[in-house]
Amino acid sequence: MASVKRWPRSKENLSRLMTDYYMKGHSDANDGKFVVWIAIIVPVELLKGFEGLVVAVPENHSAMCAAKGIGAAQAEKSEREGYSMDLCSYARIDMGTVFSGGEGSPSMGLPMPDLLISNTNNCSHLVKWFDVYHRRYDIPHFVLDVPFAYAGQKKEDLDYIVRQFRELIRLIEETSGLTWDIDRVRDAVRYSDEGNNHWKRFLNLAMERPSPITAFDSFLQMAPYITAYRGTKELADHMRLLADEAYEQMEAGVYPVPEEKYRLLWDNIAPWHQLRRMYQRLSDINANLIYASYTSCMGTVEGEVDRYRYESEDPLIDLARIQNSSVCPYGLGLRSSVMDEIIERFSIDGVVFASNRSCKPYSLMQIDLMRHIKKRHDVPAVMIDVDHADARKYSEENVFVKLEALIEEIDAERNG
Amino acid sequence: MIMDSPLQKLTSSPRPIIACLPLYPPLELLDSLGLFPIIPWNLKPYIEKTDKSDRHVQNYVCSVARHLVEYLLTDGLDRVSGIIAYNACDTLRNLPEIIQSGLDEQNASIPVFTYHVPMTGAVGRSRPEYVREYIKNEIARLIRELEAAYSVSFHTPRFLESVETYGAVRGLFRILSEHLSEGRIDFHRFVSLLSDVSFMPVSEQFSFLSTAVDTLKDAPEKKDGAQRIIISGILPPPPAVLDAMERSGLLVVGEDLAIFRRSYCSPPAQATEPGDYYARFYENHYPCTTLHYLADRRIEVILNLCRDLEADGFIFLGEKFCEYEYFEYPYLEKRLRESGIQPLALEFSIDDSEHIGAVVTRIEAYAEILKG
Numbered sequence: 003m004a005s006v007k008r009w010p011r012s013k014e015n016l017s018r019l020m021t022d023y024y025m026k027g028h029s030d031a032n033d034g035k036f037v038v039w040i041a042i043i044v045p046v047e048l049l050k051g052f053e054g055l056v057v058a059v060p061e062n063h064s065a066m067c068a069a070k071g072i073g074a075a076q077a078e079k080s081e082r083e084g085y086s087m088d089l090c091s092y093a094r095i096d097m098g099t100v101f102s103g104g105e106g107s108p109s110m111g112l113p114m115p116d117l118l119i120s121n122t123n124n125c126s127h128l129v130k131w132f133d134v135y136h137r138r139y140d141i142p143h144f145v146l147d148v149p150f151a152y153a154g155q156k157k158e159d160l161d162y163i164v165r166q167f168r169e170l171i172r173l174i175e176e177t178s179g180l181t182w183d184i185d186r187v188r189d190a191v192r193y194s195d196e197g198n199n200h201w202k203r204f205l206n207l208a209m210e211r212p213s214p215i216t217a218f219d220s221f222l223q224m225a226p227y228i229t230a231y232r233g234t235k236e237l238a239d240h241m242r243l244l245a246d247e248a249y250e251q252m253e254a255g256v257y258p259v260p261e262e263k264y265r266l267l268w269d270n271i272a273p274w275h276q277l278r279r280m281y282q283r284l285s286d287i288n289a290n291l292i293y294a295s296y297t298s299c300m301g302t303v304e305g306e307v308d309r310y311r312y313e314s315e316d317p318l319i320d321l322a323r324i325q326n327s328s329v330c331p332y333g334l335g336l337r338s339s340v341m342d343e344i345i346e347r348f349s350i351d352g353v354v355f356a357s358n359r360s361c362k363p364y365s366l367m368q369i370d371l372m373r374h375i376k377k378r379h380d381v382p383a384v385m386i387d388v389d390h391a392d393a394r395k396y397s398e399e400n401v402f403v404k405l406e407a408l409i410e411e412i413d414a415e416r417n418g
Numbered sequence: 419m420i421m422d423s424p425l426q427k428l429t430s431s432p433r434p435i436i437a438c439l440p441l442y443p444p445l446e447l448l449d450s451l452g453l454f455p456i457i458p459w460n461l462k463p464y465i466e467k468t469d470k471s472d473r474h475v476q477n478y479v480c481s482v483a484r485h486l487v488e489y490l491l492t493d494g495l496d497r498v499s500g501i502i503a504y505n506a507c508d509t510l511r512n513l514p515e516i517i518q519s520g521l522d523e524q525n526a527s528i529p530v531f532t533y534h535v536p537m538t539g540a541v542g543r544s545r546p547e548y549v550r551e552y553i554k555n556e557i558a559r560l561i562r563e564l565e566a567a568y569s570v571s572f573h574t575p576r577f578l579e580s581v582e583t584y585g586a587v588r589g590l591f592r593i594l595s596e597h598l599s600e601g602r603i604d605f606h607r608f609v610s611l612l613s614d615v616s617f618m619p620v621s622e623q624f625s626f627l628s629t630a631v632d633t634l635k636d637a638p639e640k641k642d643g644a645q646r647i648i649i650s651g652i653l654p655p656p657p658a659v660l661d662a663m664e665r666s667g668l669l670v671v672g673e674d675l676a677i678f679r680r681s682y683c684s685p686p687a688q689a690t691e692p693g694d695y696y697a698r699f700y701e702n703h704y705p706c707t708t709l710h711y712l713a714d715r716r717i718e719v720i721l722n723l724c725r726d727l728e729a730d731g732f733i734f735l736g737e738k739f740c741e742y743e744y745f746e747y748p749y750l751e752k753r754l755r756e757s758g759i760q761p762l763a764l765e766f767s768i769d770d771s772e773h774i775g776a777v778v779t780r781i782e783a784y785a786e787i788l789k790g
Contacts, residue, residue, distance in 0.1 A: 084748035088478075088739050122537050122710075125508045129537070129710045130745035136541055137714070137749050145710050147538035150511045158555055159534070165548045166538050173540055334515035359478055362739075363508045369474050370519040 008219075008256060012244040016223060019240060020066075023229045024109035030056045031113030036178040039112065039135075041121040041128045043328050044146055045321040047190035047233035048167055051182040052174060057230035058112040060131075064092040066225075067099070068274035068391035070108050077392055079106075091360040091392035093131040100135065115141055117177055119170065123148035123331035125363045142177060144170055151304045151326040152333040163322035187317045190233030195312040198301030200241035201227070202309045205298060207248055208348050212262035213292040214252035218281045220297035221272035227300055259290040264412055265349055268294040269341070269371070270356035270364050271390040276398070283402060289409060293348050295329055295340065302327050305336035307343045330363040337367065338374045345379050352408045353383040360389045382411040423464035424617040425493060428456070433619070434499035434568055437490060439513060440482060441506045441676055441708060442700070444557065446584050447692050448502070449620055450577040451561075451570045455502075456617050458494070460653050460677055461485035463613075468768070474520050480740050481768040482652060483509045490528070491520045500567065501530045502560075505537070507708050507742060529567050533560045535700050542714045545701065553700060554693030561692065577692055583620050590627035591682035594634070598671060599727050601640025605663075605670035609654045612678055644669035645788040648724055651735030651743060652676045655766065662778040663733075666785035672727045674720055675735075680706045707742035716746070717753055724759050731760045731788050738767040760788055 031037050037056040038049060049057050067073045073091065079098030081087055087094070104111025118132040118141055129145050136143035146166055149159040171182045204223070207215050223244055231237040258281075266284070268291050273280060284291060301309040304326040312320040326332050344350065353375055355368045372383045384404045389395035428435055433454040438445070440459045448455040459482050468475075471488035490498060505511045514530045521527055533556040539545045561572050594611070597603045603611075611630050615623045647668045649655070654675060655663075663670065673679050684704045689695035703709055705716030724732060732754050734747055747763060754761045762784045764777055 084751060086736075086741075086744040089741055089744055093745075122505075126537070126708075126710065127508070127741055127745070130707070130713075130742060133541065133710075133713050134745065134749065137717075143541040145538050145541065147536055149534040150505060150532075152515065152532060158552070162536070162548070162552045165546075169539075169546060333512070334519065357476060362476070362479065362741075363512065365476055366479065366509060366512045367516055369476065370516055373519075 008251060008258065009244070009247045012223070012240070012247045015240055015243055016225065019226045019231060019236060020229070023226070023231065024112075027056055027058050027230070028110065028113050030054075036117070036174075036180065037113050037115045038117045038119060038174070039115040039132070040119045041124065041132075041146075042228045043123050043325060044119045044121050045167070045324075046230060047187055047194055047317065048171070048321055049174075050190035050233045051171070051184060051187040052178065052180040053183070053186065055174070055178065055180060056113060058115065059229050060096040060112060061092050061128075062225065062228045063099070063107070063109065063112055064095040064391055065272070065274050066109070067095050067107060068393070069277060071275060071393070072106055072108070073275060073391045074394050076102075076106055089360075090125075090127045090131070091389050091395075093127060095391055096131070097134060114139070117141065117174065118143040119146060120144070121146040121148060121325075123325050124328055125330060125361070142173075144173055146170065148325045148331055150331055150333065151336065153335065155304060155323065155326045160319070160322050163325055164316075164318050167318050167322065184317065191312045191317040191320055193235055193238045194233045194301075197227070197232075197238040197241040198309045200238070200245040201301050203245040204241065204248055205293070207245075207252060208292040210252060211265075211349065212257045212259060213265065213290055214257055215248055215292070216258050216281060217268050217291040217294035217297065218272075218277050219258070220294060221274075221277060224297050224300060259285045259288060261288045262290045264289040264409055265351045266291045266408075267341075267344060267348070267350045267353045268296070268356060269353060269368065270358045270388070271296055271361055273356065273388050273396070274391050275393040276388075276396065279398065284405070287406070287409060289405070291354070293344060293350070295337075295344070298340075298344065299327050299329050304332035305339055307340055307347065330361075334367045334370055337371055338378075341371065341375055342378060345375070345381055350381060351412050353381060354405065354408065355383060355385040356388045356390075357385050358388050358390050359395055360392060380415070382408055382415060384408040384411075423461075424614055425458070425461075425464060425489065425497075428497045428617060431497075431619070435497055436500040436502055437486075437494060437498045439486065439501065439503040439506065439510050441706065442681060442703060443502055443504065444560070444692070444696055444699075445620070446577065446580040446695070447557070447561070448564070449584070450580040451564055451568065451572060453500070453564070453568065453570070454619055458486045458489050460613055460616070461489055462653070462656070462768070465489065470520065473523075474516050478739050479509055480652075480737055482737070483513060484768060487513065487517060487520065490517055491524070495521075495524065495526050495528075498528055500564075501528055503530065503532050504535050506535075507740075531560060531563055531567075533557070537710045539711045541711060545711060550694075550697040550701070553697045557693045557696050572692075574691060577695075578690070580620070581687075581689075581695065583624060585686050587620060587623050587627060588682045588684070588686070590624070590631050591678075593631050594627065595672065595679065595683070597631070597634045597637070598673075601642075601669065601671070602634050602637040605649075605654075605673075606657065606660050609660070613654075640669070645730045645785060646671045646728055647731045647733055648672045648674060648720075648727065648729045649733045649735060650674035650720065652737045652740055653735070654678075655735050655764070656770070656774060658774050659764070659777055659781070662774075662781045663785075666782050667789070668731070668781070668785050671729065672723055674723065676706055676708075680704045707746050713746070717750060720750065721753060721757055724754070724757065729759055731762065731784070733784075734761065734763045736763060736765040738765060760784075
């Protein structure tokens, strides 16, 4: 492990951004501003068209709870109200937090919403989860529906999504009394494009040997992207700072795994409750989880690794175009081609498929994806059992038996 | 291994058999194109192991998906000429490619057709016209693809005829449901009748159900003080559980099962062409946890069902791992209790037909509570 503190400016800025996001959300809500809860891929940039709208993202809050080690405690509160342990842990954590009025949450939860906006692209659990609040608290709920992309997003699906955006805009105007301004959205899209450029600059550092970044770094640094900061100058500036600082440190010879021998790819949501521990144990054996499909997809479209450039005259078209980008809304063929590209570009030695009990859409096709990878690339792969936010469903020793076996298999391949 | 089942009668079909992934496919359209649609679910009684399926599908996926993948990769290979799927749930939308991957392993190929059912909108509000236009275009595209794949042609009169026949079948189902609520048929027999129907061509379904309805119309009503129960879920419970309910004095008078009532009890859709028909079909469908825009209506429909059938209790059959059902159940349970209906939640997984001792005990205890 590097003895020099890694990226002090970016980390300090990240901490400040996230603290401000949670605190400002509460204070704005207390001032009577209209609060919207969204699923992560609902376009924040579109919502920036409404000045003063408060945007909160429950998934991000649940990830934070899990990372801070209180995910299970929050989840238990919803389980005591009859919600099955087999449901997504993000949902259980969030519902537990809401049902207890924010108690136990590092941010006192989120300000209660005036409108819920879910999205079917990642999963329909989000719809059912938001429906719980819709019914319990009588909060209007809009479902943004994104057709699954088996072979790329179709034109008619893009048109359908844009029409839904327009309907959503009308709904928010009606319910909030605010007026939507497309010029604000254009600015937001421009900032997102800029931010995505720097995000990809940052991620592409993983092509270096050794990699100056880890996938764990990307899991932490993605946080502001999935908050109200998307589409803001603050986020674009942060991403630039992050990429610049990471380059500087690389040039100064600071590496997270200086004796990197094994370059691994992670497929699934981040294991929030294990970030530090997993990084430590892997780096102890000179293994670096250098890249993750989960953070690679930010700023792309389905089936792509490179960033999508926001170039349409109508910003709603660009925002609709990226609705299939987040891995879960596209199929096996496209996921295979993305993984092919990543393995080649980033010189991946082994792939870790995290079979995530709480995310069937991400995990369901991993068995076939793993088979494809082994056949096409002759790269060892392993499947481990995780739950991204519920530590009760994670066994460190079981996971590391398999990860160590993966390392042995990589060595065996190298030694012929 | 596929055990003796209605599926095995499918070998001799003169029409190409199209396996429709659950839940609510466009049966009328497929029938009118000269195809034979089947929905391969409720295969639990017929499939002992899921070895082929397990090579492709994680074990935390529901039994419906695991069994239908098993079927399509084994017996179905020689019987099924096409697969059709829509975004019924997160698992089912991913299955087409997983199935194709399994077929590739066996150097087999079955064409797969997918379409998208719109789920958008503000929950509880009517949906705008563009949503209807979208599904119409999806259906038009599906027709073109099916015509090309099977060298068939769409004809509106044949479609309307299929709509009428399926409408008549649904009408017979509703009569059977009434017989169930009156105690003229027990739930065992009800399940058995409808399970047999699932894999028959619609013309045979009509004859079969007509005969069943005629046979039952003179059967005596049964109102003997048993505790009246509604059951809800995706699939019917294992026979041993039904036996336990009966022994405990519970009488199933109605059901809200996806495979039965939710499939058969939608109000008839009026239309002169398939796009419009299916726009209305999905928009006005009997509420299901998978149809997000109908979620609010579902609670009221269930409460009305309980009231209309004078139910004393409501048993939720949770099929692991159907999150759609599990997300809705706690709120539904609350509303049931507020209405004076005593609920019970049971849970089943893929191999639970063999391990139902605990379930039987709970049923017995529940029956005692209702009697008390």
